[in-house]
Amino acid sequence: MINTSEILQTVRMISEEKLDIRTITMGISLYECCHPDKQTLYHNVYDRITKQAEHLVETGEALEREFGIPIVNKRISVTPASLVAASCGDPIVVARAMDAAAKETGVNYIGGYTALVQKGMTKSDRALIASLPEALSTTERVCSSVNVASTRAGIDMDAVRLCGQAIKDIAEATKDTDASGCMKLVVFANAVEDNPFMAGAFHGPGEGDCCINVGISGPGVVKHALEKEAKDQPFDVVAETIKKTAFKITRVGQLIAREASARLGVPFGIVDLSLAPTPAMGDSVAHILEEMGLEVCGCHGTTAALALLNDAVKKGGVMASSHVGGLSGAFIPVSEDIGMINAAARGALSLEKLEAMTCVCSVGLDMIAVPGHTPASTIAAIIADEAAIGMVNSKTTAVRIIPAPGKDVGDEVEFGGLFGRAPIMRVSPYSAEQFIARGGRIPAPLQSLKN
Amino acid sequence: MEKKNTAVVTVVGNDTIGIIARVSAALAHHEANILDISQTVLSGMFNMIMIVDISLSRFAQLSDELDALGKELGLQIRIQRSEIFDAMHRI
Numbered sequence: 001m002i003n004t005s006e007i008l009q010t011v012r013m014i015s016e017e018k019l020d021i022r023t024i025t026m027g028i029s030l031y032e033c034c035h036p037d038k039q040t041l042y043h044n045v046y047d048r049i050t051k052q053a054e055h056l057v058e059t060g061e062a063l064e065r066e067f068g069i070p071i072v073n074k075r076i077s078v079t080p081a082s083l084v085a086a087s088c089g090d091p092i093v094v095a096r097a098m099d100a101a102a103k104e105t106g107v108n109y110i111g112g113y114t115a116l117v118q119k120g121m122t123k124s125d126r127a128l129i130a131s132l133p134e135a136l137s138t139t140e141r142v143c144s145s146v147n148v149a150s151t152r153a154g155i156d157m158d159a160v161r162l163c164g165q166a167i168k169d170i171a172e173a174t175k176d177t178d179a180s181g182c183m184k185l186v187v188f189a190n191a192v193e194d195n196p197f198m199a200g201a202f203h204g205p206g207e208g209d210c211c212i213n214v215g216i217s218g219p220g221v222v223k224h225a226l227e228k229e230a231k232d233q234p235f236d237v238v239a240e241t242i243k244k245t246a247f248k249i250t251r252v253g254q255l256i257a258r259e260a261s262a263r264l265g266v267p268f269g270i271v272d273l274s275l276a277p278t279p280a281m282g283d284s285v286a287h288i289l290e291e292m293g294l295e296v297c298g299c300h301g302t303t304a305a306l307a308l309l310n311d312a313v314k315k316g317g318v319m320a321s322s323h324v325g326g327l328s329g330a331f332i333p334v335s336e337d338i339g340m341i342n343a344a345a346r347g348a349l350s351l352e353k354l355e356a357m358t359c360v361c362s363v364g365l366d367m368i369a370v371p372g373h374t375p376a377s378t379i380a381a382i383i384a385d386e387a388a389i390g391m392v393n394s395k396t397t398a399v400r401i402i403p404a405p406g407k408d409v410g411d412e413v414e415f416g417g418l419f420g421r422a423p424i425m426r427v428s429p430y431s432a433e434q435f436i437a438r439g440g441r442i443p444a445p446l447q448s449l450k451n
Numbered sequence: 452m453e454k455k456n457t458a459v460v461t462v463v464g465n466d467t468i469g470i471i472a473r474v475s476a477a478l479a480h481h482e483a484n485i486l487d488i489s490q491t492v493l494s495g496m497f498n499m500i501m502i503v504d505i506s507l508s509r510f511a512q513l514s515d516e517l518d519a520l521g522k523e524l525g526l527q528i529r530i531q532r533s534e535i536f537d538a539m540h541r542i
Contacts, residue, residue, distance in 0.1 A: 002459075002533065004489055006540040007500050011461050011529065066510055068531030248539045255538040 014069055017224045018283045019249065021256050022217040022276045023073040024060050025196035027203035027269060028052050028210050030079040030094075030112075034087045041088050042097045049076060049101035049110075052210055052266075057106040059263050063256055071256065072217070072418075076102065077201035078112035086124035092131045099139035109184075111201030113144035116191070119153040119441075129159070132166045136181035137173035143199035149189035149387035151394045155442040160387065163187045164380025164436065168403060171372065175405040178413045182402040183367065187383050189390030189397045194270050195326040200363075200398060211269035212261040213326060216253035219275045220282045221245055222313075226291045238292060239312045246273065246316030254321040272326025273317035274362060275309070277337035279420030285309075285330050286339025297339050298349030306330060307360035327396055329362025335415060335422035336367055345412075345423045351382075359389055364397035369413045369422035372405040379403060381432035384442075392445050456506040457486065457533040460517070464526030466497040473524065474501070477516050482507040497526070502533065 013019040033044035053076050060074040078084075078098065085091035095113050102110040113135055115125040132144060146163055149155035167182055174181035186200035193204020196213035203211075225245040230237045253271040261268035277285045286297035289305040310329045318324050332354065334340045343349035351368065358364040364386045370379075383399045390397030404413045407424050414421045462474060471490065478485060478501075487502040505513065514530050521528035 002536040002540055004500055007459055007461065007536055010536055010539055015527075062511075065514055066532045067535045068529050069535065251538040252535060255534055259534075 013221050017218075018220040018280065019218045019252070020070040020072050021214060021253060022274075023075050023196050023198075023215040024056070024071055024256070024260050025075045025077055025201055025213045025215065026053050026056050026210065026264070026266065027077045027194065027207055027213060029203055029207060030084045034084055036087045038088050038090055038093045041085070042093050045084065045094055045097035046101050049078065049098065050104045053101075053105040053107065055264060059260060062263075063259055067256065069252060069256070073108055075107050075196070075198060075201065076105065076110045077196070077203045078110065079203050079205065080114035080116055081112060082115040082122065082124045082128040083205065085128070086122060089124065089127065091124065091128040092135055095131070095135040095139050095142050099142050102141040107141070109141050109143050109198045111143040111145065111198050112203060113142050114146065114202040116147045116205070117156050117159040118147050118150040120156060121159055126162075129162045129166055132185060133169040133173040133181070136170050136184050143184045143201065145186040145188055145191060145200045145202060147188040147191035148383065149391050151190060151391050151447075152444055154444040155189070155384060155387045155391060157384065157436070157442060158439045160380050160384050161436050161439060163383055164376040167379050167401060168376045171403045171405055178407070178415070179402045179404050180415060183400065183415060183419055185400065187399045189387035190395060192326055192396055196272050197274065197276065197327060199400065207269075208267065210266045212257055212264060212266050213269040213272065214253050214257035214260070215272040215274055215276065215326065216249050217274070217276045218245075218249040219277050219285045219288055221249060222275065223282070223284070223288045223291050226288065235308060239308055242309060242312035243316030246313045247320045250317035250320035268323065270323045270325030271317075271321040273313055273321070273324055273328040274326065275313055275330045277331060277333065277340075278418055279336055279338050279341070281338060284337045284339035285332060286337050286343055290339060296346060296348040297343040298353050302353065303356050303360055306332070306357050310361040327362040331363055331366065332357055332361060333366035333400075334368050334425075335413070335420040336418060337420070341421060341423065344425060351425050351427060355385060355389070358386060358397055359393060362396065364390070365399045365401060367400055367402070367419065367422060369402045369404050369407070369424050370427050371408045371424055372403050373408070374403045374427050375431070375433070377431065377433040377436040378427055380436045382427070384436070388442070455533060456504060458483070458503050458505050458530050459533050459536060460501040460503055460528065460530045462497065462499040462526055462528050464497055464524070466492045466495055467524065470497055470524065470526065471499065473520060474499070474517070474528065477520050478503055478513070481509065481513040481516065483513060
C-alpha cells in the first residue's frame, strides 16, 4: 500500500512543481494515402488522419482527469510529406490536408511536413523545401522539419543552403507576426523517427501504421529535488537525486502512454525522457543549472552542468520505461525557458555558448531569435555547424532559428503562450557566403580513431 | 501491473465542521467504497487521504461532484486513480 508521504509527494509534484505530461503524440503512417491526383491525395490524407485520431483529444482529456495530471498537448505526427507527395508532385496539398485534419481532430499541432535529405534530394524533397514559406505562412498548425545530415551519410550542403534561404523566406512571409512561421521549422542532423515533440515530430519511414509516443516534462520537479536533497552536496549526490527524480517522472509517462495506447487501441511506441521547459516560473532547465551553483546559465561551467543533467535524466528514466526513444535529454529552447530568456537578456548566454551546450544535450539551437538582416548564408552556416556537431558525435542536433524582420540586437520578439519570448542574439558579422555557395556533400566522418 | 479500481482522494484546506461527512456522502452517492482514511489537522490545516474502491462508480461524474464540493467548501479536493502513485513509488 502506498503511504501518506508518497501520496503527498506526488500531489505536490503536480500541483506545485509543475509536473506534467508535455505531449501525447499519435504517429500515423500516410503511405496508404499516396495518389497521383491532388484532390484524391488531399482526401486520402484528411480521411486517414481524422479517422485514426478521432478519439485522441478526448482520450487525453479523460486520462488527465482520471490520473490528475495535466497533459499539456495532444498532437499528431505523420509520414514525411515529401514521401507521400512524391506521386503527385505537389507537397502543399498534403500540408493543407494536415492542417484541416488537425483542426477537425482538435490537436494544436501536426508534424511531418518533412523531407529527409541527408544524402540527397528527390524532386519531391526540393519541392517541399521550396514550398516551406507558403506552407508555413498559410497553414496554422502544420509543423515542418528537414533532416540535412546524419553520421552515416554526412552533411548535404545543398540542402543546408536551401534551408538557410527557406528560413529567410519564411521570416519574410510571416513578418507581420515576428516571423512566427520559423518557429514551425526544425532543421535536423540525425533526426529521430519517433520524436513526439514539436516542431520536429514526424512518423518515420521505419514506423508502423500508428503508434502512441509520449513526451514527459518536469524541470520544476528536478530543481525542487535538488534544492531539497542536494543543497551544497558533491556532484555524486546531485546526479543520484536527478536520477531518482527522472525515474519517478518517467514512470508517470510510461503509465499514461500505456493507458493511452490501450484505450485508443494503438500500439505504444516510446516515452521520450525529456526535460522540456516552459516560460512559466518554476519550469526552467536553466534554473536547474543555476541550482547547481552557476551564477547565471551561460557562464563557464554551464556545459559541464548540462552534461551531468542530461546524462542523469537518461540514466534515471531508462529503467522506468519499457521503450525509451525520441530525443530524450534536456531541452534548451531559449524563448521557452524563463532562465534562458533572462540569461540571454543579461548578455550571459551567447550563441557560441549555446552551440557548445548542444554538444552535451538533446537537440540544439532551439527557438533562437537573431537580427532580421542576418544573411541566408549565415543561417545556413549556423545550420552546418550544428549539423557537424550532430554528425561527428552521433547525436541528434537541430536548428530552430528566427531571423526577426526589422529587429536587431537589444530588441525582443514575443511569441506568446508556450513559445515565450526571445531577446535577439548577436551573430557573427563575418561572412560564410563562399563557404555555403560551394554546395555538395561533407563526407560522413570516421567512426574509429576517436579523439 | 494488474488493473485496479481504486482511487486516492486528497483533501487539503482550512478545517471546518463536516468535511469528512460531506466528502463521504459524495463518495457514497457515487457508490465509491472507502477502504482507508487517514486524516490530520495541523495548525488549522485539514489534510485527508482516502483510498476508495471505484469499481461501481462513474469516474467523470464522481470527479465533477468532488470538484464542485471543493469549490463550495473552499478546499482542494483531488481524486486520482491509484495507479499513478504505484507507478511513481513502486518498482
